[in-house]
Amino acid sequence: MMRSKLLSLVPCATGPFRTMSTTTKLTTVEVNDKTGIATLTMNRPPVNGLNLDLLRDLRQSIAEIEGNKSRGLILTSSNPTIFSAGLDIMEMYKPDKERVRAFWTALQDAWLALYGSSVPTAAAINGHSPAGGCLLATSCEYRVMLPKFTIGLNETKLGIVAPMWFMSSFLSVLPRREAERALNQGRMFTTDEALQIGLVDEAAGTKEEALEKCAQFIGTFAKVNPIARALTKQQFRAAELEQLESERAQDLEKFLFFINQPAVQKGLGIYLESLKKKAKN
Numbered sequence: 062m063m064r065s066k067l068l069s070l071v072p073c074a075t076g077p078f079r080t081m082s083t084t085t086k087l088t089t090v091e092v093n094d095k096t097g098i099a100t101l102t103m104n105r106p107p108v109n110g111l112n113l114d115l116l117r118d119l120r121q122s123i124a125e126i127e128g129n130k131s132r133g134l135i136l137t138s139s140n141p142t143i144f145s146a147g148l149d150i151m152e153m154y155k156p157d158k159e160r161v162r163a164f165w166t167a168l169q170d171a172w173l174a175l176y177g178s179s180v181p182t183a184a185a186i187n188g189h190s191p192a193g194g195c196l197l198a199t200s201c202e203y204r205v206m207l208p209k210f211t212i213g214l215n216e217t218k219l220g221i222v223a224p225m226w227f228m229s230s231f232l233s234v235l236p237r238r239e240a241e242r243a244l245n246q247g248r249m250f251t252t253d254e255a256l257q258i259g260l261v262d263e264a265a266g267t268k269e270e271a272l273e274k275c276a277q278f279i280g281t282f283a284k285v286n287p288i289a290r291a292l293t294k295q296q297f298r299a300a301e302l303e304q305l306e307s308e309r310a311q312d313l314e315k316f317l318f319f320i321n322q323p324a325v326q327k328g329l330g331i332y333l334e335s336l337k338k339k340a341k342n
């Protein structure tokens with residue numbers, strides 16, 4: 062079933078391209094009419110915290126890009142210093158029962174859509190990218206990062222545990238030994254460190270340069286049969302995608318159980334307080 066869905070979404074090898082700029086509430090999609098590449102920009106001030114609405118918009122924008130025959134997708138942020146601060150902790154702290162279910166389901170949906178996207182994907186990481194921000198970046202096939210920012214899965218530092226599918230994205234980029242150590246440490250990498258270890262592919266001086274480098278990466282597929290490319294990507298990623306697809310309900314229940322533990326709530330409260338104190342100083 063996944064195969065036929067994917068085939069129907071494979072981008073056309075030939076034009077004509079449509080010029081398009083679509084804005085949902087929290088994301089913008091702009092298709093470059095020369096390259097046919099779509100730039101998906103997250104725009105949820107102040108820090109692109111991934112809340113229910115942003116996650117739903119992201120998924121909708123990814124579906125739109127797959128449907129409009131774009132040659133590729135570049136994910137970036139409208140914030141000049143933050144790619145995404147990761148999951149909006151307010152969605153997990155003292156949560157409303159129904160909303161938190163919808164929130165986690167939207168996160169699962171967004172990850173399945175991005176990690177499993179049939180079009181080539183790249184992230185222009187133009188700011189800090191902790192936790193859920195790193196998940197988005199590592200779900201793409203290529204990463205270009207601006208200097209002096211940080212990226213990583215810092216969940217253990219918050220007293221929470223990254224689910225298996227967060228690890229899958231990380232493991233698709235880093236060798237297992239490096240990934241395990243970084244996750245256990247909750248390590249945030251500077252741009253230079255991320256480049257050295259291979260967590261990002263290139264560094265760029267400006268956002269424009271990062272977008273250009275992402276476009277060049279997507280351009281490397283110009284002479285590759287798009288159906289063969291998409292099916293090859295899908296085969297590489299099928300195991301992780303199918304694992305979450307088949308365990309979605311259990312994954313949700315596990316999250317709800319974990320997040321409702323008093324110790325986890327206490328830890329999130331303390332972390333939020335520290336963020337707010339830092340913001341005031």
Ligand SMILES: CCCCCCC/C=C/C(=O)SCCNC(=O)CCNC(=O)[C@H](O)C(C)(C)COP(=O)(O)OP(=O)(O)OC[C@H]1O[C@@H](n2cnc3c(N)ncnc32)[C@H](O)[C@@H]1OP(=O)(O)O
Binds near residue numbers: 149191221315
């Ligand atoms: C079995 C399953 C278990 C559950 C697994 C869940 C997996 C979780 C994944 C996650 O993504 S958890 C979120 C992790 N994110 C972080 O730790 C990042 C925290 N934020 C920062 O480090 C910094 O904010 C920043 C991104 C580096 C930006 O720094 P900057 O100095 O530019 O801004 P701040 O002054 O710190 O923040 C402004 C404003 O935004 C609030 N805020 C920041 N991050 C978050 C967030 N992730 N969620 C909610 N709110 C956030 C911060 O408190 C400030 O608020 P105000 O004081 O202005 O109200």
